[in-house]
Amino acid sequence: MRRARSPLLVKALAALTLLLGVSAAIVPPASASACGAAIEGAQLFGVAATSASDAWAVGNYRIGSAPTRTLILRWDGSSWCPVASPNPGGPTEPHGLTSVTATSASNAWAVGYYPIGTGAWQTLILRWNGTAWQQVTSPSPGPWFNFLVGVAARSASNAWAVGHYSNGVASQTLILHWNGAAWQQVISPDPGAYNYLAGVAASSASNAWAVGASSPGARSLTTRWDGTAWKLISSPNPDGGSSLSAVAATSASNAWAAGRSATGARDNNLVLHWNGTSWHQATTPNPGVDSSLFGVAATSASNVWAVGFYETRGLVDRTQILHWNGSTWRRAITPSPGVHNILYGAAATSASNAWAVGATSTESAESTLILRWNGSAWTRVPSP
Numbered sequence: 001m002r003r004a005r006s007p008l009l010v011k012a013l014a015a016l017t018l019l020l021g022v023s024a025a026i027v028p029p030a031s032a033s034a035c036g037a038a039i040e041g042a043q044l045f046g047v048a049a050t051s052a053s054d055a056w057a058v059g060n061y062r063i064g065s066a067p068t069r070t071l072i073l074r075w076d077g078s079s080w081c082p083v084a085s086p087n088p089g090g091p092t093e094p095h096g097l098t099s100v101t102a103t104s105a106s107n108a109w110a111v112g113y114y115p116i117g118t119g120a121w122q123t124l125i126l127r128w129n130g131t132a133w134q135q136v137t138s139p140s141p142g143p144w145f146n147f148l149v150g151v152a153a154r155s156a157s158n159a160w161a162v163g164h165y166s167n168g169v170a171s172q173t174l175i176l177h178w179n180g181a182a183w184q185q186v187i188s189p190d191p192g193a194y195n196y197l198a199g200v201a202a203s204s205a206s207n208a209w210a211v212g213a214s215s216p217g218a219r220s221l222t223t224r225w226d227g228t229a230w231k232l233i234s235s236p237n238p239d240g241g242s243s244l245s246a247v248a249a250t251s252a253s254n255a256w257a258a259g260r261s262a263t264g265a266r267d268n269n270l271v272l273h274w275n276g277t278s279w280h281q282a283t284t285p286n287p288g289v290d291s292s293l294f295g296v297a298a299t300s301a302s303n304v305w306a307v308g309f310y311e312t313r314g315l316v317d318r319t320q321i322l323h324w325n326g327s328t329w330r331r332a333i334t335p336s337p338g339v340h341n342i343l344y345g346a347a348a349t350s351a352s353n354a355w356a357v358g359a360t361s362t363e364s365a366e367s368t369l370i371l372r373w374n375g376s377a378w379t380r381v382p383s384p
Contacts (some may be wrong), residue, residue, distance in 0.1 A: 023066040025294070035081035039384045040064075042071055042368045044357035046099035046151075046345040047295075048108065050126035053077030054352045056128075057345075057370060057383070058097035058110045059357075064281060067094040070126075071384060072110060072133060075355075080370060080383040086126060086135045089114040095124065099199075100346070101153045109178075111148035111161045123148045123176070125161060138183045139176060139374060140181035144168045148176070150200040150246070152208070156180065157359060160225075162188075164196035167264030172199045173223070175210060175230060189232040197223075199246035199296075200256070206251045209274070211259070213243035216363050220244050220272070222279060235272060235279040242270055246306075246346075248298040256324070260308040264327045267292050269322070271306055271329065284322060285330045288312050290321060297354060302326030305373070307343035307356045308350060319343050319371070321356055321378060334371060335380045338362055341369060351375065 042061035055075035060068040070085040081179045084198035087095045095114045102108035108128035115121050125138040140146035142165030153159035157180030165174045173195045175188040188197070191216030202208035214221045218241030221234045228232030235257070244259035253276030261270040267290040271282040285291075288310030291336040298304040304324035309317050312341070321343065322329050338360035348354035352375030360369040370383040 028206040030280050033215055035079045035384060038367045039071070039082070041068075041366055042384065043359040043366065044073070044344065044368045044370065044383075046098065047076070047108070047347045047355045047357040047370075048100045048102045049347045049349050049353070049355055050102050050104060051349060054102075054105050055347065055355055056100045056102055056108055056110070057355075057357045057368075058100040058112075059098040059368070064174055067353070068096055070095045070097050070112065070124075072097065072100075072126075080381065082384050083133065085110075085133045087114070088124070088135050089122075091117060095125070096373070097126070098147075098149045099151045100160065102128070103153050103155055107153070107156045109151050109153055109161070110267060111151040111163075113147045119144070121145045121147060123161075123163070123174075125176075133264075134320055136183065139185045140370045141165050141174070142167060142172075145171075146174065148174070149196075149198045150210070152200045152202050153178070154202050154205060158202075158205055160200045160202060160208055160210070162197035162200040162212075164212075166220055170194060172383070173198055173210075173212065173221075184228060188230045189221075190214070191221065193218070195221060197221070198244065201247045201255065202250040203249040203251050207249065207314075209247045209249055209257070210266055211244035211247045211257045215261075217241070218243060218262070220257075220259065220270070222247075222272075231277065236281045237261075238270070239268065243293070244270070244272070245294045246296040248296045248304065249274075250298050250300060253300075254301050256298055256304050258296040258308075260292040266290060269293050269306075269308070269320075271296075271322070282324075282329060285331045286310075287320065287331060288318070293322070294342075294344045295356065297348040299348050299350055303348070303351050305348055305354055305356070306348050307346045307358075309342040309358075317341050319356070319358070319369070321371070332378055334378045336360070337369070337380060343369070348373075
């Protein structure tokens with residue numbers, strides 16, 4: 001399994017880090033009798049759910065030494081099954097999906113990246129119309145690198161996608177908006193020389209958050225949409241460097257952002273809370289030698305999940321899920337079936353229905369990892 005310290009590398013699989021028309025759809029291989037049959041070299045980076053019987057998970061997979069292909073799985077209430085998804089760059093180019101959002105059974109978005117023949121990387125946006133996933137035209141303002149890492153939708157006519165673009169030297173934040181007819185770039189803050197956004201959430205048409213990091217200094221980056229413009233909001237930067245990977249919002253006065261901070265050679269969990277006035281760092285457990293969070297989901301002010309991984313002294317990577325109960329962050333007991341295990345995305349629809357997705361591997365094989373919360377325990381659910 002790939003290990004990376006930057007959420008950009010982890011979630012976008014991009015060529016740069018902070019410190020530096022529709023094609024034929026492809027269905028990944030799966031057993032005709034069991035949708036949970038393993039797909040070689042598969043990882044999941046994002047998950048979204050509209051109900052207990054409808055959810056999506058996205059990522060990529062590869063067969064042998066072939067380039068990565070987009071991977072989309074759907075939960076129908078009983079099993080996770082692959083669904084055909086476009087790979088517009090062709091069979092010889094690597095593709096990836098990093099995030100997914102859904103507002104109904106017939107409206108979902110997935111975002112990521114793909115390269116074109118010139119060596120440039122383009123934004124990739126796919127839409128589910130209730131029947132099929134299709135590519136939708138999206139801006140790629142950078143001459144070389146354009147990556148989308150997060151997506152959030154409020155309705156069929158209001159969605160946001162975030163990431164970064166670069167000319168190979170500097171990196172700038174990228175925010176796109178769907179108005180029901182087209183995706184358009186929106187002006188976004190760039191407080192540092194190198195900037196990226198990794199997560200986005202919206203609780204209303206006039207309240208949205210995008211989070212990431214900026215450098216020099218490896219500082220957390222939080223920006224807010226007030227219905228008119230994206231504005232930079234000050235956020236804590238503890239220890240020796242901070243970055244944010246995900247954000248969730250339930251109202252204008254309640255939002256959570258998750259990521260990591262560094263103390264020397266150690267990474268620590270970082271969770272920030274927005275109380276309607278300012279961001280404050282929350283106290284969280286930090287198991288293992290290194291701990292990082294990559295996904296967050298919230299259904300109310302007293303039900304929030306944050307997911308990631310932690311490393312033991314024996315160099316084993318274990319899944320990590322933290323829960324906020326309204327007063328305290330506590331670590332939940334979670335399965336870690338492989339030698340290396342990591343969770344990248346989280347989604348929740350109620351106090352008794354939540355998902356976490358990522359990957360698990362031995363020293364020779366890697367496969368998807370999907371965990372489900374049923375109100376009392378996290379258990380692994382079979383997945384391709």
